[in-house]
Amino acid sequence: MKPLAGCRVLDLGIITAGAATSAVLADFGAEVIKIESPTYRDPFRRWLSDRPIDADPDLSPFFRATNRGKFGLSLDLKQPLGRKAFLKLVRESDVVVENFRRGVLQKLGLDFETLRAANPRIILASISSQGEDGPEAGYVSYGSTLEAVAGLATTTGYAGGPPTLSGVDLNYPDQIVALFASSMIVTAWHGRDRRDGGVHLDLSQRELTSYLSGETFVAAGAGIEEPRAGNAQAPYAVQECFRSNDGGWIALSVRDDQSSALASLGTSAADLSGWIGGQAASVALDHLHAAGVAAARAMNGREVMAAGDAVWTHALQSTPAGDLAKGFPLQFDGEPLSISREAPAIGADSDEVLRRVAKMTDAEIAALYEVGAIEVPTVRAA
Amino acid sequence: MKVKAPLEGIRIVEWLSDECSIAVGLAISFAGRVAADLGATVVQVEAPLLRARRAIDPLVDGESALSRFIDRDKQQAPAARVMEGGSADIILRDIVGADAGRASVVLVSDRAQRPDVPDSEFTLLAVGGLLDLVGDPAAEPLRLGGHQLAYSAGLAVYAGIAGELCRRQGGGAPDTLRVNIADVAVWLNWKSVAMGSWSARVPSRLGDGAEWRTIRCADGWLALVYLEADWPKLKLLVGDHRLDELRYEDRLERRRDATRINAVVEHAFATKTRAELRDIALARRIPLGPVWTPAELEHDPQYVARHFLQRSADRDGASVLRPLPPVIWNGARFGSGAAAEIRA
Structure with a gap:
């Protein structure tokens, strides 16, 4: 059995932080229903790709990669009928995930107390940049904003250089929150029979980013603020990237008990730059590995993809239709995680979900279409 | 009013072999950090790597800031005593070990397929494409500060712990889970790695x-x-x-x-x-x-309002500033393995 077998999730998450959190829940076996308003679809549906095959403007590869394994429901929560249908779904579900701007859920009349009135056992995961309350709860942020305000940027950078960000192509805090938020939801689900009532999880991405630098707070609290040091890092005697004569960057970490290993290669900690600069990357790597020194070529994304099995096994996956998708950060031996379905086209499963889960009649569903509370489904381009 | 910590009554063992890499050790102990913060009893088998970790610079009152953060509120004992009675729910390990009894096992490795290649957290950033993304194109690739990759792998380990606890609660037999740090790197970096398949652009650092x-x-x-x-x-x-x-x-x-x-x-x-x-x-x-710097954040209005950073005495009496777990659970902030007060 999968960890979340029998768990149903209503996913209001968008782009990465919310939608990727729910994707992990789907991987763990939950039934995840992605809900998008006809007036505000997940912006990830229209993220850039320049392949003709990805021309379907509502199913960008980024969206497909993040939302595989989910059902798709179109529902306008601003309309009374849409809100009513949502609360019917809440009654039959276990988890709601959202990463709207703070205050939006309240404005929709769907705060935690309202959800709990509909379903006393509901778990609401509110993922936000700064948390539910506090003077900066309304701060608008993207991942790299949080690196700055959480204390990570100040420890990242070349010696003597500026604080440095992970940037738009990584947006690091948006990636880690999906791991943490999903695991908190799983923890709350695990405890469901041992407590009275539901759980509201208030998850701040900024706080998570600081938590992942916990030791710098311990040091700072004792008056220790270390200057930016590039790639150097205790306890390694040397940790740096050096360029080989064929243009590759070799990343290596040399322990302080490895000076004899370097000597056996005819080099030393002080001479590594020249030694690596005098040979091809693959040759230098063979020597370093044979001497037991941790070393690897700094690869770009395309090279990582090509390296495949030598580096990774389950981080990226194929969907049943053969699309490349985000895979898993961990794997179970007994019943391996797998991707069960493609990412949904807009409103692909609206009728089925409302009938099966919300127990609505055809007439009630027709009424939702009539007032525009449900978008007419689009069909995925061939 | 108190809120019971969600992992109260759960026992987790961190068991690092003598050959365990620094990165794998950090990933395992960071997962233990999260579990302890949520109320689990976390026991560490005494290991050379844990002793060495206590001496890594910078030191705060004679013990590394690193240990004071991730190893706090955990018990330590020799292997035989830790495993006595077989009471562990989950064992976190870097090698396939002796019979785990009724416990589930999370096996953590640098990378899955190449145990012959010596790795560090830094080289795993390199093979996952994360180094290439940060810094100046005219200079060497750059790592993110701290232990972002090892700790992210720790989050994946913790997700596995939580998932396995659910499986066991649902009647599933103990399973073995695997977390490879290189896989976590590629999972974090999925956009850049996959983008080559969707676009002519290959993301790289732009300074x-x-x-x-x-x-x-x-x-x-x-x-x-x-x-x-x-x-x-x-x-x-x-x-x-x-x-x-x-x-x-x-x-x-x-x-x-x-x-x-x-x-x-x-x-x-x-x-x-x-x-x-x-x-x-x-x-x-x-x-x-x-x-902002970590020192400035101790007085940051948002962090103060949400009681995120706490100063308290370590077991040796040293006053230590540290972040509490980044979740407020029905109005309560956990930490130190104890039930949490609901905030005013």
Whole structure:
């Protein structure tokens, strides 16, 4: 059995932080229903790709990669009928995930107390940049904003250089929150029979980013603020990237008990730059590995993809239709995680979900279409 | 009113072999950190790596800041005593070991397929494509500060712990789970790794030419971060006609000219402090990020209001500042393995 077998999730998450959190829940076996308003679809549906095959403007590869394994429901929560249908779904579900701007859920009349009135056992995961309350709860942020305000940027950078960000192509805090938020939801689900009532999880991405630098707070609290040091890092005697004569960057970490290993290669900690600069990357790597020194070529994304099995096994996956998708950060031996379905086209499963889960009649569903509370489904381009 | 910690009664063992790599050890102990913060009893088998970790610089009152953060509130004992009675629910290990009894096992490795290749957290950043993304294109690739990859792998380990506890509760037999740090690196970096299949662009570090970067302001640095919808607001705030060029309405053009745009914005913000820029960002809903240091964050209004950082005495009496777990659970903040008070 999968960890979340029998768990149903209503996913209001968008782009990465919310939608990727729910994707992990789907991987763990939950039934995840992605809900998008006809007036505000997940912006990830229209993220850039320049392949003709990805021309379907509502199913960008980024969206497909993040939302595989989910059902798709179109529902306008601003309309009374849409809100009513949502609360019917809440009654039959276990988890709601959202990463709207703070205050939006309240404005929709769907705060935690309202959800709990509909379903006393509901778990609401509110993922936000700064948390539910506090003077900066309304701060608008993207991942790299949080690196700055959480204390990570100040420890990242070349010696003597500026604080440095992970940037738009990584947006690091948006990636880690999906791991943490999903695991908190799983923890709350695990405890469901041992407590009275539901759980509201208030998850701040900024706080998570600081938590992942916990030791710098311990040091700072004792008056220790270390200057930016590039790639150097205790306890390694040397940790740096050096360029080989064929243009590759070799990343290596040399322990302080490895000076004899370097000597056996005819080099030393002080001479590594020249030694690596005098040979091809693959040759230098063979020597370093044979001497037991941790070393690897700094690869770009395309090279990582090509390296495949030598580096990774389950981080990226194929969907049943053969699309490349985000895979898993961990794997179970007994019943391996797998991707069960493609990412949904807009409103692909609206009728089925409302009938099966919300127990609505055809007439009630027709009424939702009539007032525009449900978008007419689009069909995925061939 | 108290809220019971969710993992009360759960026993987790961290068991690092003598050959365990520093990165794997950090991933395992970070998962233990999260579990302990949520009320689990976390027991560490005494190991050379844990002793060595206590001596890694910087030291706070004679013990590493690193150990004071991730190893706090955990018990330590020799293997035989830890495994006595077989009471562990989950064992976190770096090698396949002796019979785990009724416990589930999470096996953590540097990478799955190449145990012959010596790795470090740094080389795993390299093979996962994360080093290549950060820094200046004219200089060497750059790591993120701290132990981001090892700790992210620790989050994956913790997700596995939570998932396995659910499986067991549902009647499932104990399973073995695997977390490879290299897989976690690629999972974090999925956009750049997959993008080669969807686009001609291969993301790489852009330094001063990056769309998002830090710029100077009156008393430090500011992260200049914006997307399409923020551009008009940023332009208005900067108030420099050089940003009004029609071509800058196109994001690709802005990307091409990022160095120039960043210089214009830097010039406009040169007289403003980070606190002023924070207030402007908050009022105008622009995602600008003042670069704060951990020392400054101890007094940050948001962190103070949410009781996120706590100063308390370690077991040796040292006063230690540390972050509490980044979740408020029905109004309560956990930490130290105890039930949490609901905040006023």
